[in-house]
Amino acid sequence: xxxxxxxxxxxxxxxxxxxxxxxxxxxxxxxxxxxxxxxxxxxxxxxxxxxxxxxxxxxxxxxxxxxxxxxxxxxxxxxxxxxxxxxxxxxxxxxxxxx
Amino acid sequence: xxxxxxxxxxxxxxxxxxxxxxxxxxxxxxxxxxxxxxxxxxxxxxxxxxxxxxxxxxxxxxxxxxxxxxxxxxxxxxxxxxxxxxxxxxxxxxxxxxxxxxxxxxxxxxxxxxxxxxxxxxxxxxxxxxxxxxxxxxxxxxxxxxxxxxxxxxxxxxxxxxxxxxxxxxxxxxxxxxxxxxxxxxxxxxxxxxxxxxxxxxxxxxxxxxxxxxxxxxxxxxxx
Numbered sequence: 001x002x003x004x005x006x007x008x009x010x011x012x013x014x015x016x017x018x019x020x021x022x023x024x025x026x027x028x029x030x031x032x033x034x035x036x037x038x039x040x041x042x043x044x045x046x047x048x049x050x051x052x053x054x055x056x057x058x059x060x061x062x063x064x065x066x067x068x069x070x071x072x073x074x075x076x077x078x079x080x081x082x083x084x085x086x087x088x089x090x091x092x093x094x095x096x097x098x099x
Numbered sequence: 100x101x102x103x104x105x106x107x108x109x110x111x112x113x114x115x116x117x118x119x120x121x122x123x124x125x126x127x128x129x130x131x132x133x134x135x136x137x138x139x140x141x142x143x144x145x146x147x148x149x150x151x152x153x154x155x156x157x158x159x160x161x162x163x164x165x166x167x168x169x170x171x172x173x174x175x176x177x178x179x180x181x182x183x184x185x186x187x188x189x190x191x192x193x194x195x196x197x198x199x200x201x202x203x204x205x206x207x208x209x210x211x212x213x214x215x216x217x218x219x220x221x222x223x224x225x226x227x228x229x230x231x232x233x234x235x236x237x238x239x240x241x242x243x244x245x246x247x248x249x250x251x252x253x254x255x256x257x258x259x260x261x262x263x264x265x266x267x268x269x270x271x272x273x274x275x276x277x278x279x280x281x282x283x284x285x286x287x288x289x290x291x292x293x294x295x296x297x298x299x300x301x302x303x304x305x306x307x308x309x310x311x312x313x314x315x316x317x318x319x320x321x322x323x
């Protein structure tokens with residue numbers, strides 16, 4: 001398979017994730033769609049890494065996974081804090097940054 | 100065989116991604132993301148990235164998804180508000196249009212690129228290309244500073260999550276006081292994890308005892 005297939009596939013996954021971020025309103029699902037977009041980026045990075053025969057892209061992908069893990073912990077902490085305050089779990093309800 | 104495997108994994112990845120976006124229940128979204136991650140790990144294997152594929156399965160499908168499942172169970176099955184009121188259906192249409200435009204743009208950019216090697220199968224790589232040894236050597240020699248920065252970032256994120264999800268004792272409806280937090284500094288910090296674990300478990304306990312089958316389930320255990 002040529003690398004083009006992988007890159008186009010990663011474009012598809014990224015677009016699906018972006019559509020999810022724009023349309024869904026549950027912050028949990030929005031975080032999942034962010035994971036989709038990050039994974040699409042990872043796929044492109046690893047595809048290019050294979051294209052050049054160079055391992056740097058794989059290290060980049062590893063760092064992206066680390067950043068994704070951090071984002072997940074902080075995001076889920078925010079969602080749990082929202083739930084504790086009895087705020088409805090809906091991004092339209094928390095659009096004002098006020099308690 | 101590689102082509103067959105690629106198309107299987109690609110369909111799995113796209114189907115999983117679509118299911119994440121389209122399914123209403125967040126729990127099933129998480130499960131379809133697990134399917135997506137496994138398909139993506141297969142693709143990574145096809146691209147000679149063995150270590151990344153293993154890390155993907157262990158870290159993402161193992162650890163991060165378990166975190167998601169716990170939070171979904173803790174929050175409970177939140178029904179998303181009905182999606183098709185006037186303005187939000189317009190938002191949905193706009194989102195889909197933007198996504199389709201994004202696909203078209205990316206495809207044009209990839210197909211029309213002047214990278215000549217993109218139509219090949221990639222460079223010939225040695226046998227230890229994506230192995231843990233090669234990745235580790237790159238991380239510790241060429242990319243030492245990003246490696247350390249990533250570790251600092253992980254520490255900061257862990258501390259931040261603990262602070263965010265900490266149980267504030269006597270939390271009123273509005274923010275007023277949080278009275279007894281300074282009194283229990285030692286008990287405050289490990290609270291979120293034990294609550295993530297204990298929250299969904301502690302909630303359903305009164306229900307079975309009250310409803311149906313177990314009048315004697317928790318109590319004689321304590322007695323004995």
